[in-house]
Amino acid sequence: MSYTCEERDLVVIGAGPAGLCAALEAVSHKCDPLVLDENHRGGGQLLKQVHKFFGSHHHGAGKRGFQIGEELVEKCEEKQVEIRLNSLAAAFFQDGSILVRDPKKIYLLKSKATIIATGAVEKPLAFPGWTLPGVMGAGGAQTLMNVHRVLPGRRIAMVGSGNVGLIVAYQLVQAGASIACIIEVDDKVKGYQVHRDKLRKLGIKILLRHRVVRAEGDDCVRAVLVEDMQTGRVFRYKVDGICLAVGMSPLVELPLMRGCELEYNLRLGGWVVRHDENMRTSCPNVYVAGDVSGVEEASIAMEEGRLAGISACVDLGLIAKGKAQNKRKEILERLRELRAISGKEVGEDQRSSEERNLTV
Amino acid sequence: MYIYEHPILGKINKSPKVTIYINGRPHEGYLGEPVASALWAAGVRAYKLTKRFHEPRGPFCFIGRCTDCEVEIDGIPRVKACVTPVKEGMSIRVPDL
DSSP states (O other): OOOOEEEEEEEEEOOSHHHHHHHHHHHTTTOOEEEEOSSSSSSGGGGGOOSBOOSOGGGTTTSBHHHHHHHHHHHHHHTTOEEEOSOEEEEEOTTSEEEEEOSSOEEEEEEEEEEEOOOEEEOOOOOTTTTSTTEEEHHHHHIIIIISOBOSOSEEEEEOOSHHHHHHHHHHHHHTOEEEEEEOSSSSOOSOHHHHHHHHHTTOOEETTEEEEEEEESSSEEEEEEEETTTOOEEEEEOSEEEEOSOEEEOOHHHHHHTOOEEEEGGGTEEEEOOOTTOBOSSTTEEEOGGGGSOOOHHHHHHHHHHHHHHHHHHTTOSOHHHHHHHHHHHHHHHHHHHHHTTOOOOGGGSOHHHHHOBO | OBOOEETTTEEOOOOOEEEEEETTEEEEEETTSBHHHHHHHTTOOOOEEOTTTOOEEOOSSSSSOSOTTEEEETTEEEEEGGGSBOOTTOEEEOOOO
């Protein structure tokens, strides 16, 4: 069986913050990118963010996440960037061709350059009862309430006090739910002070040095048992939902299939695609941007997208190296600022040799 | 339960309402929303039972990855409810608990 094959200069996989910024960067250098996304809307996970972003005006500081996402999609429309929605990149072969599936057909794409911006998926946490309906990813709950406008539960326990846990707990309250508790195994709150303060004002408890013992319920969650790890005492909270905010895993299937080298970096979500400062992977003309290159924030993903867009255009011969260098310098400077804010500077120099040796 | 009023997002702004059938019973849903959210709003929690141990499963990731939200839609088994849009008259089968 043969598939129709279409040829393009640049294909961007994923229409989230990284992918859209990569496409916008490329189009500004007279490149004609094609963006693929399996969802029916562009904007990625920005669309479920109702909180305001910080950073500088480059990252849409002061705007809410979904507004940034909508603006990126509008800009792409303005610049006539082709975004193919409902289009799943099902495979990325070693000869560089991409197999795409949409509701009507399956076809092959051949691209001279490919930017992979597939993002990440939430990590689960295994405890007895974790498979019960009502136990869901915090991001999943966020999608349900903020995008689809359905309340995940009336009383919810949040597991994890990182930024996702804190933000989603607050948003659950905004949507009309109540929070039974936030459970954190560490002895300190992991997320930003500003998010913690908002929860404190609402009187929400963050239980430090606590762990989930199990979830109870028959057809869905009815209660959660939480242990104080210092005293061994176990508390029971009646809940109809448990949200897990225990980190994300980069979606590396496509780069792995293509043959890109991975490296293990626990702080960035585990196995991430190895890349240089300019987002080039170990495969020629294949670039990464956003969470697939290491789980960080949306504003960082946007800058990485711009870097990947520049690199692809340099390799396609669309920008002079000197011009590219100046633009890169500005972006790298902004990335450093952003990473300083997020308190986890993860530049090339900071990756330990141990982590770098763990490549496949 | 739908969130009709939201302090930041305002009034619910969804597409036209349609009728879907959950285990044969009519329910309201919004055209184009994922089947998973329509089911959750209708109070369904167990979307499928696992094959060997018959344990209930419900949506986990909401982005089409985890496969815990598979349901039978219009006679087709194991359709991911979180990435399948609601259509008028859709017939959805979930475990009758």
